[in-house]
Amino acid sequence: MRHARRRIVRRVTRLAAVGGLLLGTVMVSRAVASESPAPPEPRGTSGGAWTAPAAPLLDRLGTARTAGSWIGDDGRPVVAVTDRRAAAEVRAAGAAAKVVRHSMSDLESATAALRAAPRVSGTAWAVDYRANEVVVRGDSTVSAADWSRLTDLADGMDGTVRMERAEGAFTTRLNGARQILSTAGRCSAGFNVTDGRRDFILTAGHCGPTGSVWFADSRGSQQVGRTIRGSFPGDDFSLIAYADGRAGDGADVVAVGAGRGVRITGLGDPAVGQRVFRSGSTTGLRDGRVTALNATVNYPEGTVSGLIETDVCAEPGDSGGPLFSEGIALGVTSGGSGDCAAGGTTFFQPVTEALDALGLDLIVSAPRGAGASPEPSAAATRGAGAPGVASPGTASPGSSAPVDGGVRATALLARLSDPRNVGPGLLVVAGSLVALVATRWIRAEQDRRSYQRHYSAMWG
Known part of the structure; x- marks a missing residue:
C-alpha cells in the first residue's frame, strides 16, 4: 500500500x-x-543514393552474361562478361570489358552452397570480381577439421571457389568517429540520421542491445542517448535516439581527428576498386580500397551478410564509425581481422540498406548561400569515364569542416539568461x-x- x-x-x-x-x-x-533567432546551420536530408557507374550495364545484360564490375586504375569501370557480344555492348557504353569463365549466376550458386553448409565461426567469403572466384577465408580460430571439410565442399564447385587462410581472427570491433560508451562497451558514432522530427545516431548493431544507454565520457556525466532499434546478427546496424531529440550543429559532419571533420553531402553504394576512407575513435582517419561487395562473415556472435569488404584497417573501439568517400556516406564499421600496424581486412554495414530498413534519412550538408563555395555533390570530382565514383588515385574524403558543437546551445543559453x-x-x-x-x-x-x-x- x-x-x-x-x-x-x-x-x-x-x-x-x-x-x-x-x-x-x-x-x-x-x-x-x-x-x-540566430540562423541555424544549413543542413538537409538525403533524397536518394548514387550507385556504381556500371550498374545500368549489369542490370541490362543480366547475371547470366555478367560477373560483376570494378573501378580500374584509370578510373574507368570494368565489367566482367561471359561472351564477346556482351563485351562489345560494354565497350560501346564507354566501359572496359573482361571476358571471364563464370557468370554471376554461377558465383551466386557457390555462395548459396556455402551458406547452406554447417556454420563455421571464423570464416568469411565474398566474390572477387577480378579473379572471377568466390574467396573463402578462414582465420586462426578455424580448426583443421573444419577447414578440411570446407575445402572438400569447394573442390566440388567447378573452380568457382578459392580457399585462403587469414591472419588473426575475424571479430567485431567493439570496444563516428567520436567515441560513445556504455556498459556494453566502447564504439564510435557513425552518421546522423533523422525522421524529420527527431535525430538519431546510426552505428553498429553489435555495439549494444536495445535499451543501452550511451555517454560521451567515462564518468557517465554526459548522456548521449539510448539505443532504440537494431539488427545483429544478420545485419549490423543500430539506432541511438539523442537524449534531447536533436543532433545539434555540425550534424552533417563526421570527425576525422585534430578538431577537423568532413562534410557529408549524400549517400550511396560503393564500387569494387573505389578508394574509401574510415574514421574511428581509436585509430582516426584511415584509407584503402573496396575489395568486394555482399560479403558474409561468421563472427563468434553470429553470421552477418551483405557487407562491404575493404583493405582499410580498424581496431577495437572503431566499431560503428563512418565509411565515406568524396563526402558520400557508404557504411558503418562492423568488424574484421588485423590491425593498423600490420594491416588487415575490415567489413562495413552498407548505409543504404540500414536506412531503408529503418525508414530514415541521412542528414547531409545543404547547399550554401550565394557567394559561398558550393559543396561537392555525388557527381562532383569524378574520374573520367566513371561518373559517380572517383578515380582510385585521386579520391579524397570530401570537403573539410571544423568539428565544433554547442554553438546553438550557447547562443540560446545567453538569451535565456537575460532577465529582460x-x-x-x-x-x-x-x-x-x-x-x-x-x-x-x-x-x-x-x-x-x-x-x-x-x-x-x-x-x-
Whole structure:
C-alpha cells in the first residue's frame, strides 16, 4: 500500500512539473518572440543514393552474361562478361570489358552452397570480381577439421571457389568517429540520421542491445542517448535516439581527428576498386580500397551478410564509425581481422540498406548561400569515364569542416539568461524542471551506477 501511494505521488508530481514547464516555456517564448533567432546551420536530408557507374550495364545484360564490375586504375569501370557480344555492348557504353569463365549466376550458386553448409565461426567469403572466384577465408580460430571439410565442399564447385587462410581472427570491433560508451562497451558514432522530427545516431548493431544507454565520457556525466532499434546478427546496424531529440550543429559532419571533420553531402553504394576512407575513435582517419561487395562473415556472435569488404584497417573501439568517400556516406564499421600496424581486412554495414530498413534519412550538408563555395555533390570530382565514383588515385574524403558543437546551445543559453527577455517565465521553467528531474533521477541513477561500475577501472 505504501509503495502504491509513492507511485501515485510520483505520477502527480511528474504531471504537475510537465504542466509548469509548458506554461513557463510559453511565457519565455512570448518574451523573446520579438528577437530574431540566430540562423541555424544549413543542413538537409538525403533524397536518394548514387550507385556504381556500371550498374545500368549489369542490370541490362543480366547475371547470366555478367560477373560483376570494378573501378580500374584509370578510373574507368570494368565489367566482367561471359561472351564477346556482351563485351562489345560494354565497350560501346564507354566501359572496359573482361571476358571471364563464370557468370554471376554461377558465383551466386557457390555462395548459396556455402551458406547452406554447417556454420563455421571464423570464416568469411565474398566474390572477387577480378579473379572471377568466390574467396573463402578462414582465420586462426578455424580448426583443421573444419577447414578440411570446407575445402572438400569447394573442390566440388567447378573452380568457382578459392580457399585462403587469414591472419588473426575475424571479430567485431567493439570496444563516428567520436567515441560513445556504455556498459556494453566502447564504439564510435557513425552518421546522423533523422525522421524529420527527431535525430538519431546510426552505428553498429553489435555495439549494444536495445535499451543501452550511451555517454560521451567515462564518468557517465554526459548522456548521449539510448539505443532504440537494431539488427545483429544478420545485419549490423543500430539506432541511438539523442537524449534531447536533436543532433545539434555540425550534424552533417563526421570527425576525422585534430578538431577537423568532413562534410557529408549524400549517400550511396560503393564500387569494387573505389578508394574509401574510415574514421574511428581509436585509430582516426584511415584509407584503402573496396575489395568486394555482399560479403558474409561468421563472427563468434553470429553470421552477418551483405557487407562491404575493404583493405582499410580498424581496431577495437572503431566499431560503428563512418565509411565515406568524396563526402558520400557508404557504411558503418562492423568488424574484421588485423590491425593498423600490420594491416588487415575490415567489413562495413552498407548505409543504404540500414536506412531503408529503418525508414530514415541521412542528414547531409545543404547547399550554401550565394557567394559561398558550393559543396561537392555525388557527381562532383569524378574520374573520367566513371561518373559517380572517383578515380582510385585521386579520391579524397570530401570537403573539410571544423568539428565544433554547442554553438546553438550557447547562443540560446545567453538569451535565456537575460532577465529582460524571460521575466517570470524562467522562474516557472526552473521550478518545473527541478520537480521533473527529481522524478526521473531514481530511474536514471540505476543506469548510471551500472555504467560507473563497468568503467570504474578507467577513472583517474
